[in-house]
Amino acid sequence: MAELVFFTGTMDSGKSTLALQTDYNYAARGRVGLVFTRHDRAGAARISSRLGLETAAREADETTDFGAVVADERRQGRPVDYVVCDEAQFYSPAQVEQLARLVDEVEIDVFAFGITTDFRTRLFPGSARLLELADRTEVLQVPALCWCGRPATHQARTVDGVMVVTGEQVVVGDTAASAAVVAYEVLCRRHHMRGMTAAAARQHAAASDSRLVL
Numbered sequence: 001m002a003e004l005v006f007f008t009g010t011m012d013s014g015k016s017t018l019a020l021q022t023d024y025n026y027a028a029r030g031r032v033g034l035v036f037t038r039h040d041r042a043g044a045a046r047i048s049s050r051l052g053l054e055t056a057a058r059e060a061d062e063t064t065d066f067g068a069v070v071a072d073e074r075r076q077g078r079p080v081d082y083v084v085c086d087e088a089q090f091y092s093p094a095q096v097e098q099l100a101r102l103v104d105e106v107e108i109d110v111f112a113f114g115i116t117t118d119f120r121t122r123l124f125p126g127s128a129r130l131l132e133l134a135d136r137t138e139v140l141q142v143p144a145l146c147w148c149g150r151p152a153t154h155q156a157r158t159v160d161g162v163m164v165v166t167g168e169q170v171v172v173g174d175t176a177a178s179a180a181v182v183a184y185e186v187l188c189r190r191h192h193m194r195g196m197t198a199a200a201a202r203q204h205a206a207a208s209d210s211r212l213v214l
């Protein structure tokens with residue numbers, strides 16, 4: 001029985017790595033898949049993992065109709081056994097519905113990978129639809145950690161190192177501290193709600209130390 005599975009976790013929890021592994025393992029057994037992504041950090045039509053793997057993929061944009069793409073492949077005599085969708089938070093709810101129909105009507109497995117919430121802790125529309133429709137939602141097993149050591153559950157956006165809570169929902173970026181002006185940091189809920197990034201915690205600690213000295 002085909003399934004729609006949503007693999008989720010914070011940024012940096014291994015989703016793209018798992019997407020690439022999933023495709024590799026299915027392809028190794030002779031199954032034929034289509035691999036999609038949207039707005040990967042490495043650029044259009046790429047899937048990149050922080051473990052160093054990177055591969056070509058099909059870029060899904062807002063006009064992509066997954067049902068039509070699969071039908072087209074089949075018309076040209078190419079079978080499609082499964083579909084891998086990375087950065088699925090960026091897909092529209094309508095596109096997630098197309099993926100669900102591929103599972104139900106064409107018996108194709110769909111493996112979607114993405115974060116659930118944005119930097120304001122609000123669901124991405126595509127992720128909300130995946131949570132609503134998936135046969136299974138799997139949370140990645142090795143969590144990224146907040147600076148305090150708790151498993152991270154949310155991601156903060158920083159602009160020039162300072163956490164922000166307003167802005168466009170979609171801004172492609174990385175968790176690396178060396179990243180450009182806009183970067184992301186994974187946090188536990190407690191520290192996200194307090195606006196306490198690692199840098200803010202260090203400043204807070206330094207200010208407390210200097211008060212003790214005075």
Ligand SMILES: Nc1ncnc2c1ncn2[C@@H]1O[C@H](COP(=O)(O)OP(=O)(O)O)[C@@H](O)[C@H]1O
Pocket residue numbers: 009010011012013014015016017018048049050051142143144
């Ligand atoms: N040098 C490294 N050695 C071991 N594991 C690493 C290394 N660099 C990154 N990773 C692993 O890769 C994970 C991030 O993988 P990635 O697929 O890019 O995540 P996501 O797609 O969820 O953002 C990290 O949580 C970490 O476990």
Ligand SMILES: Cc1cn([C@H]2C[C@H](O)[C@@H](COP(=O)(O)O)O2)c(=O)[nH]c1=O
Pocket residue numbers: 010011012015016039040041114115117118119120155156157169170171172173174184
């Ligand atoms: C929180 C948040 C993230 N993004 C972007 C930043 C990255 O380009 C991707 C997540 O990639 P990953 O493979 O899970 O690391 O999403 C965004 O656009 N808006 C946000 O609020």
